[in-house]
Each structure stands twice: as C-alpha cells, then as structure tokens.
Amino acid sequence: MNIEAVLREATPKVRARLVGEFRDFDLAEDVLQEALLKAWKNWREHGLPDYPAAWLTTVAKRQAIDILRRKQVHERALAHESASVQIFSEDVEREIDLFQDDLLKLIFVCCHPALALESQVALTLRAVVDLSLEQIARGFLLSLSAIEQRLVRAKRKIKQAGIPYEIPATREFPERLTGVLTVVYLIFNEGYTATTGPDLLDTNFCEIGIRLGRQLARLIRGHSEILGLLSLMLLQHSRAAARVDYAGDLVLLDNQDRSVWNRLLIREGCLLLDKALALKQPPGAYQVQAAIAAVHSLADSPEDTDWQEIEALYNKLVQLQPSSIVRLNRVVAVAMAQSVEAGLRELDKLSTEKSLAGFYLYHSTRGALLLRVERFVDAVQSYQVALGLAKNEREQTFLRRQIDIIQAQISEKNR
Amino acid sequence: MRYMLLIYDNENLELSDSEQQAVFAEYGVFTKEVQSNGVFEAGDPLHKTETATTVRVRDGASAQTDGPFAETREQLGGYYILNCETLDEAVGYAAKIPSAKYGSIEVRPILEFD
Numbered sequence: 001m002n003i004e005a006v007l008r009e010a011t012p013k014v015r016a017r018l019v020g021e022f023r024d025f026d027l028a029e030d031v032l033q034e035a036l037l038k039a040w041k042n043w044r045e046h047g048l049p050d051y052p053a054a055w056l057t058t059v060a061k062r063q064a065i066d067i068l069r070r071k072q073v074h075e076r077a078l079a080h081e082s083a084s085v086q087i088f089s090e091d092v093e094r095e096i097d098l099f100q101d102d103l104l105k106l107i108f109v110c111c112h113p114a115l116a117l118e119s120q121v122a123l124t125l126r127a128v129v130d131l132s133l134e135q136i137a138r139g140f141l142l143s144l145s146a147i148e149q150r151l152v153r154a155k156r157k158i159k160q161a162g163i164p165y166e167i168p169a170t171r172e173f174p175e176r177l178t179g180v181l182t183v184v185y186l187i188f189n190e191g192y193t194a195t196t197g198p199d200l201l202d203t204n205f206c207e208i209g210i211r212l213g214r215q216l217a218r219l220i221r222g223h224s225e226i227l228g229l230l231s232l233m234l235l236q237h238s239r240a241a242a243r244v245d246y247a248g249d250l251v252l253l254d255n256q257d258r259s260v261w262n263r264l265l266i267r268e269g270c271l272l273l274d275k276a277l278a279l280k281q282p283p284g285a286y287q288v289q290a291a292i293a294a295v296h297s298l299a300d301s302p303e304d305t306d307w308q309e310i311e312a313l314y315n316k317l318v319q320l321q322p323s324s325i326v327r328l329n330r331v332v333a334v335a336m337a338q339s340v341e342a343g344l345r346e347l348d349k350l351s352t353e354k355s356l357a358g359f360y361l362y363h364s365t366r367g368a369l370l371l372r373v374e375r376f377v378d379a380v381q382s383y384q385v386a387l388g389l390a391k392n393e394r395e396q397t398f399l400r401r402q403i404d405i406i407q408a409q410i411s412e413k414n415r
Numbered sequence: 416m417r418y419m420l421l422i423y424d425n426e427n428l429e430l431s432d433s434e435q436q437a438v439f440a441e442y443g444v445f446t447k448e449v450q451s452n453g454v455f456e457a458g459d460p461l462h463k464t465e466t467a468t469t470v471r472v473r474d475g476a477s478a479q480t481d482g483p484f485a486e487t488r489e490q491l492g493g494y495y496i497l498n499c500e501t502l503d504e505a506v507g508y509a510a511k512i513p514s515a516k517y518g519s520i521e522v523r524p525i526l527e528f529d
Contacts, residue, residue, distance in 0.1 A: 115501060161416045164501035174501070231515050 003043050007036055010053040012130055016102035017057050020165045022064055023364065026128065026157045036061035102130070104219050105165045111180040112163050119154035122147055125401050129208055129258070138207055139190060139331075177220070181229050182213045188233050200287060206237050217272075227276035228287030231269045235293035237266035250398040254302045268299045285320045288313055307337035324356045328365060340372045359388035364399060371402075376410045417456065417498050418505040423489040424442040424518025426463050441513040449497055449508060458495035489518055496525070 011032070018028035035056045049055040110123040125131045125139075137147045157163065168176040213230035219224060242256035273290045277283070292313045299305040307350025316329035327350055335343025347366055356362040367382035380403055387399040430438065440479040442460075464483040471478055483490065492514065499505040509520040518520070 114506075162418075162499075162502045162505075164503050166501070166503070168503070 006052050012054055013053050013099040013103060014056045017108040018060055019104050021104045027064055031060040031064045034063055052206055057108040100219055108167060111166050111183045113161055113179050115154050119150050121186055122150045122182055123154050124152060167225040184209055187230060204254055209233055224276040224281040225286050227272045228284055228290050231272040232286050232290040232293055234265045234269035235297050238262040249385045250394050270294050288317045311337040328362055335369055340369050344369050360386040377404050380406050417496060419525055420509050421521040422493040422514050423490060424492050424514040426492055436438050438513055445511055446468040454497045454499055456496040456498055460493040464490045498510045
C-alpha cells in the first residue's frame, strides 16, 4: 500500500483525535502537518507501521504537549501523556473504535446548532472532509478571506462559548443528528445545482456529500434517515451525466438520456432505501424524497413514470415537510398524475405564499404548465419573471431559450 | 465555565393573580433544581423596564434618561448565572426556564480574567 494513500486515509481520524484531545483546531493542525512530514520520511526508510494512525497520533501528541508545556498552559496534558500512549500500545483493537468516536465527536462539534449554518458547512468541509481553504472558497464562489474569517469566528465561538466535543446525549441525539444531515445535504446540494456561477454541476461537492453520508452510515448504525439521505444523494447523483448536455446546459428530467444514468448508483440507492424502510422507524423526509427519486430512477422512459405513486409520496412529504418548495414540487406531480388544469389549480392555491413570489422555480413551473395548455402569452410572462430571479447562469440560459421557443410559437400562430 | 442566562419576555403580558403565582412556582422549582445540582451562582428577577434608568457618558458629561436603553418587543426580565461544564449543559438549563416557553433566553459565556 502506498504511503500517500495511507496518510490520506489516516489524516481525518488523527485530526479528529487531536482536536478532541487538545480542544484547539489550530494546534492540532500544526502538529498534524509536522507528524505527516515525519511519517513521510520515516516510513520510506523503515516501511509502514502496523497502526499508521496511532503512529501519527503519538508523534503529533508529543509535539503538542511540548508546545503546550512551553506555553505553560495545559497541565492536564502532562498527565494525559503516559496514559494515552499506553492505550495505543496495549489496546490496539480498541484503537479503531476510539478513532470512530473521535470522528463522530468532531462531526457533531462542526455541526453544532450554536454555530451559524454557513460556519457549520465550512468547518465540516475543512476539518472532516479535509478540503483546503482554496477549495472551499472555490466551491462557494467566495473569497479566501471570507472563508478564513468564517472559520476563525467559528473556532473562536467553540472555544469561548464552551461548545463541547461530545457525542450528544440520547435526549438531544435525534435533533442533533438532523442538524448533521442538514449540513451534509447542503454540501451535496451545492454540488447538485451550484447556486450561482457558470457551472451547473460541481461534481466534487456531490461526491463529498455522498462520502460524508457513507461515513455517517458506518459510524451511526440503525438510523433510517441517514440511510434515507444517502439513498437520496446516490439516486440524484446517478443522473449527473444526463443533467447537462455537451455544452454544459441544463437538461430537464423528461429529456434526459436515461441510458447514461448510473445504474450502479441507482441500484445502491434502492438497496439502501429498502434497508432504511426495513428498520421500521417512522418514515422521515429524506426517505420519502429518496422513494420519489427511486420511482423516477426505475422508469425506463418519462412515459413509464408512475406519477400516481409520486403524487402519493408528495402528499406524504408535505405532511412531514410542509415547505413551499415541497408543495411546489407536489404541484408538478398533481399536474402529471391528474391533469395540467388540476396542477394549475393547486399552483393558484400557492400564489399567496410570500416565499414563493421571489422564487424562480415557482414562476418557471407556472410557465411550464401554461405552455402545456398552450397559453403562450401567459407562459412567456411567467418565464420572464423566473428569468429575472434565477441566479445560476445555466438556468438563465435555459429560461431564455424557453422564452425564445414560446415566442417563436406565438409568431407561428399569428401568421 | 460561567454563563449568564438573560431572560427576555414580554413584560406587558397581563397575567391574572393565579397565573402569576403559577409562574413564580415554576421559577421556584427551576431555582431549586439548579441549586441542588450545584450550578447556581446567582439569579434574580428584575423590576419592569419602567423602573429602569439608562446612563450614558459622552464627552465627559454623564446623562441619565428614563427607561431602558432600547424599546424592544421583549424586555430583559431577569437573569441567572450558572456554572456549567459545557454550553450544552447551560442550554439545557435555559430550556427549563419558565419564560423560555414564550420568551427568549440568551446564553452567554462570562469573560473570566485569570
């Protein structure tokens, strides 16, 4: 096994252990980087140690204790030294469990509700996923200093407010887990449709979201929503190749080339969904969304789609998550399962929602339905409102094209 | 770590005598809990904001005005100072403060000087 791969695999675990031990992200990072350099030199000469993560941790901790001793800050670190080095030499099977515990604690710290959501995301990407600041900045189209500031503030709050490095108590666990899943899905969604900028898909963030989901599924067993979220991400990601055309422009679900859908991801997504449902826990929103994605994924063509099933699932989803976006998506399902007129009627019921008035998808959905019943002028109007609100360049291009197509049809009619 | 739990609620809520008594009783239960858990350091209700006086010193001149420094929908009605291990512990207690059900509790770490 090559050294670089071993180091890459061990790094998050060791970081998690060091952060948990010294409660100091920056100190942990400094000694970790030093230990990685030492490992690189030492292992090339002497070969890989039996327990690489333990090796790195021991070396890093020794240096951290030295630094702290010199700073005369943490006396407890001295007491720690002999105790914990023993753990690694005697109790090596437990080492794997201890690292998993550390990683879990780190995840829960990074996703603590006392931190602003954007800080949770940035901290998770930095400390758990190991992205560089540049990568994070690029992913969110923010400046490097903006990300730096966000991270500095978050770490400062963790220290000053006393945010604990703990796996939450049983009573708080479900809510805290929901918070973690929210962060993971936010990361995935940033990749699924980049909110602003020229590219529709930033595949990396999708893959990172999925990796995080897999990690959580391994670390926390028996929670159906984790499996539900992972299933949802896999099923959505299975369409990545078909969602953009050769020019990088948006392709609607109806028009996608289903032969390039990733069947392996679909299969895995469906299997995970089955596993989630088999746990017989009250179904959560992610599982229902995954089920909807699964119905689409299993249809060979748009005409084969079981829209009645999808409508039923959306009715369930609205109960769990009555957000305007969910209700908007339900409208599409109603339009397909019943009739376009029924869909437009449901859409009208939502017209008083303030949050939807400024949401481009509401207007583009309206435009699409109006187009289907050949109310061309009204459709153009809706699409134009949508265009004014859309921020992603690819989506703007798509909307402009729709408007052009409909206006061409209007001219045809008037001839 | 010491935390100050600042209790904000609408002091203009008209409560009947029996409702008032019920709230006092709830606060009594809470105070007893934090005292017996050994985390209680201080805690007091405050008189309404109409009793407040705001002091500002600008350019060496001290000025007093009647009332709180800001007119807000919720007013500072009391506080607790609790000594807790972690923020989560302090937040856990904050959620048990009776006013948390209809007001807001701000939890802030106290800046210590060693």
